[in-house]
Amino acid sequence: xxxxxxxxxxxxxxxxxxxxxxSRLPIGQWIGVLPFFIFSALFxxxxxLILAYRSLEGPEGVLTFENYRQLTSETVLxxxxxxxxxxxxxAILGGLIGFLIAWAxxxxxxxxxxRSITSTFSGVxxxxxxxxxxxxxxxxLGRVGVVTALFKVFGIDLYRSGFSLYSFxxxxxxxxxxxxxxxxxxxxxxxDGLKREWREAAENLGATSAQYWRHVALPxxxxxxxxxxxxxxxxxxxxxxxxxxxxxxxxxxxxLLIGQQISGDVLHNPGLGxxxxxxMVIIMALSIVIxxxxxxxxxRWLR
Amino acid sequence: xxxSAAPISITxxxxxxxxxxxxxxxxxxxxxxxxxxYFLVPLAATFYWSLRAExxxxxxxxxxxxxxxxxxxxxxxxxxxxxxxxxxxxLLFIVPTAYWVTLRLPRLRPVIEFITLxxxxxxxxxxxxxxxxxxxxxxxxxxxxYDSSRILLVxxxxxxxxxxxxxxxxxxxxxxxxxxxxxxxxxxxAGWPTILLRVxxxxxxxxxxxxxxLTFAIVxxxxxxxxxxxxxxxxxxxANLTRSKVYEPSAMAIVAFAITWAAMGLIQxxxxxxxxxxxxxx
Numbered sequence: 001x002x003x004x005x006x007x008x009x010x011x012x013x014x015x016x017x018x019x020x021x022x023s024r025l026p027i028g029q030w031i032g033v034l035p036f037f038i039f040s041a042l043f044x045x046x047x048x049l050i051l052a053y054r055s056l057e058g059p060e061g062v063l064t065f066e067n068y069r070q071l072t073s074e075t076v077l078x079x080x081x082x083x084x085x086x087x088x089x090x091a092i093l094g095g096l097i098g099f100l101i102a103w104a105x106x107x108x109x110x111x112x113x114x115r116s117i118t119s120t121f122s123g124v125x126x127x128x129x130x131x132x133x134x135x136x137x138x139x140x141l142g143r144v145g146v147v148t149a150l151f152k153v154f155g156i157d158l159y160r161s162g163f164s165l166y167s168f169x170x171x172x173x174x175x176x177x178x179x180x181x182x183x184x185x186x187x188x189x190x191x192d193g194l195k196r197e198w199r200e201a202a203e204n205l206g207a208t209s210a211q212y213w214r215h216v217a218l219p220x221x222x223x224x225x226x227x228x229x230x231x232x233x234x235x236x237x238x239x240x241x242x243x244x245x246x247x248x249x250x251x252x253x254x255x256l257l258i259g260q261q262i263s264g265d266v267l268h269n270p271g272l273g274x275x276x277x278x279x280m281v282i283i284m285a286l287s288i289v290i291x292x293x294x295x296x297x298x299x300r301w302l303r
Numbered sequence: 304x305x306x307s308a309a310p311i312s313i314t315x316x317x318x319x320x321x322x323x324x325x326x327x328x329x330x331x332x333x334x335x336x337x338x339x340x341y342f343l344v345p346l347a348a349t350f351y352w353s354l355r356a357e358x359x360x361x362x363x364x365x366x367x368x369x370x371x372x373x374x375x376x377x378x379x380x381x382x383x384x385x386x387x388x389x390x391x392x393x394l395l396f397i398v399p400t401a402y403w404v405t406l407r408l409p410r411l412r413p414v415i416e417f418i419t420l421x422x423x424x425x426x427x428x429x430x431x432x433x434x435x436x437x438x439x440x441x442x443x444x445x446x447x448x449y450d451s452s453r454i455l456l457v458x459x460x461x462x463x464x465x466x467x468x469x470x471x472x473x474x475x476x477x478x479x480x481x482x483x484x485x486x487x488x489x490x491x492x493a494g495w496p497t498i499l500l501r502v503x504x505x506x507x508x509x510x511x512x513x514x515x516x517l518t519f520a521i522v523x524x525x526x527x528x529x530x531x532x533x534x535x536x537x538x539x540x541x542a543n544l545t546r547s548k549v550y551e552p553s554a555m556a557i558v559a560f561a562i563t564w565a566a567m568g569l570i571q572x573x574x575x576x577x578x579x580x581x582x583x584x585x
Binding site for chain 1: 397432
């Protein structure tokens with residue numbers, strides 16, 4: 001409390017109209033963000049902390065890393081591996097395709113209505129994750145799906161030739177249905193942030209369209225493209241509902257493994273369950289660190 | 304509303320892009336059409352399937368059966384109420400925080416940004432794991448009754464929307480000059496409530512709507528958290544339906560898609576009006 005009696009001069013300088021109201025105390029500034037911190041502590045940070053604590057708890061309540069050592073067991077590793085493969089593939093492919101679509105409807109010169117239709121549809125399609133999406137794909141590419149049947153008409157048996165909706169390729173294809181629209185929604189503002197003056201300046205200096213993209217637009221956009229792709233990675237890595245609805249929770253995926261662990265101790269070791277959950281958090285945290293670094297770089301231009 | 308801005312932008316576009324854009328437009332169409340195909344085929348296939356519940360003819364039998372199911376409408380309306388409550392809760396926490404950080408505590412921005420990104424760090428299934436462990440015993444026994452679990456669920460949904468909501472609001476705040484607007488309002492004698500409600504909020508309307516749109520998208524059919532908290536919302540209902548019925552799930556998927564499309568189209572429509580105003584204002 002005593003700190004409130006000694007206003008930090010650095011703070012006073014940074015405030016708007018600092019000269020007008022120099023008497024405002026720093027503690028007053030913090031009250032503006034306090035509700036947010038309390039809410040986050042209750043519903044985001046708290047649950048994570050209790051898992052972290054439990055994951056470090058040994059059988060007799062002593063602190064141990066034994067649970068984390070067991071993460072290298074085959075069950076856990078293969079679940080993680082599949083999650084990472086699906087997430088990476090769907091983030092990169094979905095990110096690229098989403099960027100192209102966003103480009104086509106913003107700078108690409110398509111008539112204006114296509115842009116609003118596409119962005120509305122993107123909002124809907126990113127919502128279409130989960131059970132309805134899984135159902136739609138079962139009716140499309142499942143064993144008796146419409147597209148599977150169409151392929152058969154042309155003499156191609158998808159399921160005989162190695163494809164399955166309930167596999168790496170199938171899940172990746174399904175995930176892209178919400179990855180692409182999310183990319184479109186998030187990257188559109190960045191594309192709008194490209195200033196017309198840059199293009200005009202480049203053209204006045206004799207640049208071709210390709211040169212403008214290579215030397216001006218892409219360098220400005222790449223941090224936010226990469227950042228958004230990492231967002232997509234997290235989006236897929238943490239996805240549980242779609243995979244659960246598609247496979248009945250039996251596919252070998254990190255999120256499904258945790259779900260099984262909640263319902264009943266399938267790993268036969270509660271501590272390991274907490275460690276698996278924390279392992280996911282650690283992988284996600286790493287990607288967020290990369291995301292924030294990239295985000296800072298893109299902020300420089302797309303302000 | 305946009306009449307003052309539109310002619311200017313059209314002439315500039317034509318000047319800037321006489322030859323290059325013509326070439327690009329071909330690829331824009333290719334990309335758009337391939338994308339449209341990828342997104343429409345599953346919907347078309349599902350719709351086709353939903354019409355085949357009766358042997359030999361096309362009809363809406365699957366839809367009739369779905370709506371005749373006594374569990375469908377209650378779980379759907381419950382999900383809508385949850386979603387709307389979560390959106391308001393999220394706005395209540397995010398808008399003042401984002402504004403305050405932009406204006407007064409820029410040094411706190413990385414911390415706030417980090418916290419709002421936590422739902423990406425903590426997957427829903429991990430979050431519900433932690434919530435159950437944290438709130439299923441005294442002193443915080445919040446999973447004891449259905450209603451207290453439901454309140455917990457709405458709070459968690461609001462927290463899940465933080466990344467989208469903060470991003471949207473933050474982008475909106477960056478699109479305007481918060482400091483200049485605040486100073487201008489202050490010099491005209493406006494107090495904080497007036498500044499927030501009559502200067503910042505109107506300028507943020509589009510951003511808030513897009514944030515609300517995304518929140519709705521995440522929450523309405525949410526399965527994972529509702530499932531493990533034993534809530535009778537749309538997500539668990541649909542998962543159960545997909546497992547137990549043959550034709551109804553296709554009708555369910557189409558209905559879910561149609562209703563959310565309607566809801567979001569509406570939000571988008573309101574948003575476009577606002578965008579027009581902003582474009583006119585500049």
